[in-house]
Amino acid sequence: MNSKGITQFLLAHAGKDPVSFHMPGHKGDRLLRKYGYEDFLNSIVGCDITEIVGADNLFQTEGIIADTMAKYRNLYDAKASYLLINGSSAGLIASILTCVPARGKLIMARNCHKAIFNALTLGGIKPVYAYPSMVEEYGITGPVAPEEIARLLEENPDASAVILPSPNYYGICSDIRTIADIVHSAGKYLIVDQAHGAHLKFFEGAEAGDVFGVPESAETQGADLVINSTHKTLCSFTQSAVLNVPAGSRFHDLLHLEDKLQQIESTSPSYLLMASLDINADILADHGADLMGEWRDNLEYFYRKASSINGLKFMRVTDGARQAMDMTKINLDMSACGFDGHQLEAALLEHEIYAELVTGNILMCMTGIGNSRRDYDRLLEALKKLSAGRRSASAADTAAADTAGAALWTKHRTIHDVPIMKELIPLEEAAGRICAASLIPYPPGIPLICPGEEIGAEEIAYIQLLRGQGEKVMGIDAEGRIAVGK
Ligand SMILES: Cc1ncc(COP(=O)(O)O)c(C=O)c1O
Known part of the structure; x- marks a missing residue:
């Protein structure tokens, strides 16, 4: 084999038996093999086609792609669902360019992802920033308050839409139901960047336990356009995502949205990514209840066992009486044992455990539909060892500096x-x-x-x-x- 570089890196990584608490949500091929997709996995190259006869067309759907879109409409109770092959980024940009005219105004959370800032540049759109609250203990941006949105809408009657992330990267959700009511009273559209919450819809109905909770999805809470990175927490491939126009949405101009989507996305959409979305939809439809139950059980098991580890705590965020935290994101804090987030990340890497994000004392482990009980056990085992061999010093100064720096995201x-x-x-x-x-x-x-x-x-x-x-x-x-x- 002549290939070097990317291919060798990927093969070496896959061969290590790593524990993945980062994206993507499938965490490897276990689920696909379990549910009978061996043939697809063994024919990846043969399945990499373009729009041949019978293969439908992402931008004029009437066959197999339309069928997959219908599966998502059923799963998310949506009046329209679009497959995205340039990630949520594409759906976010297309949604903004549809709802906000060129050189128009958009009310947006200042902690939005860069895709949203890119849409501003593309549309010559003027942002009006809504500043999220801070989770003071960790210097992390928290929910955006409904009052902040109400104030900005009153001051900017010429704004066309509101956009915010919920959950944000750490799993903190805003009160979308109240915000949707406020936005609709002002006659505007609410777009929710639910890149980190494609799974929320499938946890609905499960009772929030003591240690575990997942807020409702933005689809259920009344948003008009919702963009989900199914690749981050569910089991489609990296770069695939789904844009939903929920059943109750006030947004109706689907043709305009479709036009923007075809402007933003590749004209050679990957059939491998679309197939992975189809597989994800089938797995959710046929086994979703079992898989969500297993995920929830694993998290409850993890949080229960972890509560007895000395010096370990978790970031939990409430917003008044509202549970604001999507606890599928495990935000570890081991500063009491002398580990800031970076030190903890390095220590876990020695156990081949890969986390997603560090800020100050927080190390965020991102769980997904594909994590098995064994992954949680490996994390528990590593954390126990770190707690037993606790460092003498308190968490390094870098954490404090990091945290102070993170507050810059709410600087007006x-x-x-x-x-x-x-x-x-x-x-x-x-x-x-x-x-x-x-x-x-x-x-x-x-x-x-x-x-x-x-x-x-x-x-x-x-x-x-x-x-x-x-x-x-x-x-x-x-x-x-x-x-x-x-
Ligand atoms: C909050 C948020 N929104 C949007 C995106 C973009 O999603 P995608 O990678 O699917 O394009 C990300 C990516 O990490 C994100 O964190």
Whole structure:
């Protein structure tokens, strides 16, 4: 075999028996094999086709793709469901460009994913920021308050729509039902970025236990357009996703939405991704109740056992009386044992356990439909060992700095015109300049500074801190320069 690089890396990784608490949600081929998709797995290359006779067309559906869309309409109780092959990113951009006219206004949470900021650029759309609350203990953005949305709608009657993430990356959900009522009273559309919550619909009806809870889906709570990364928590392949127009949605202009989708997505949609969406739909329809029950049992088992591990706690967020936390996201805090999030991540990696995201003292482990009891046991075992061999020092200072930096996402900002003339300058010389290309820590993919915003000394210090910790920050070139207005 001549191939090197990506292929070798993937094969080596797959051969390691890693425990995945990161995306994608299928966590490997176990479920597909269990439910009889061996033939598909063995014919991946043969199944990589284009629009041959009988294969339907993603942008003019009338055959096999239309059938899969119908499966999703049933699963999510939607009046329309679209298969996305450029991830939720494509569905988010298309939804915004459909609901907000060129150069129009969009009320958006400041902690939205970069895909939403990209839609602004594409449509020349003016953002009005809704600032989320903070989870003070962890310096993490929390829910967006309905009152904040009501105030912004009153101040901006010319805004066309509202968009926010729920759950956010850490699993924290906003009160979509109340927000939907407010948005509809103002005659606007509510778009929910449910990239992290494709599974929520399938947990509905299960009683919230002491240790476990999952808020209702945005589809059920009255949103107009809901975008789900089925690849993040369910079992379709990476980059596949589903856009739902729920049964009760006030949005009706499907032709306009379809036109935007075909503008944004590849003209050669991958049949492998669409097949994985079809398989995901069938598995949910035929085995969803069992799989959700198993997932829930595993989480209850995990949280119960973990509660007796010394020095370990979990981030839990309530919003008044409302349960705001999707507990399928396990947010570990082992600072009492002397591990900040980065140290905990490194320690778990020694046990071949891969987590999804670090912020300050939090290490987020993202569970999915494909995690087995064995994965939870391996995590429990590793955490027990770390607790027993606890470090003497308290969690490092980096966590505090990290947490302080994360608060920058709720810093109120003035938005200037996006610079037309740009220049590249070293990051450390950029204080006071206007940003010309987004600076985006990844993950979580939420821009820290967007085009048109002023760069401050504290943002520069935070970016330097992240880079020092080995985190990726997009928007900086190999020589450490960023784009600013000239
Ligand atoms: C909150 C949020 N929204 C949207 C996206 C984009 O989703 P996708 O990767 O499916 O394009 C992400 C990706 O991580 C995300 O975290």
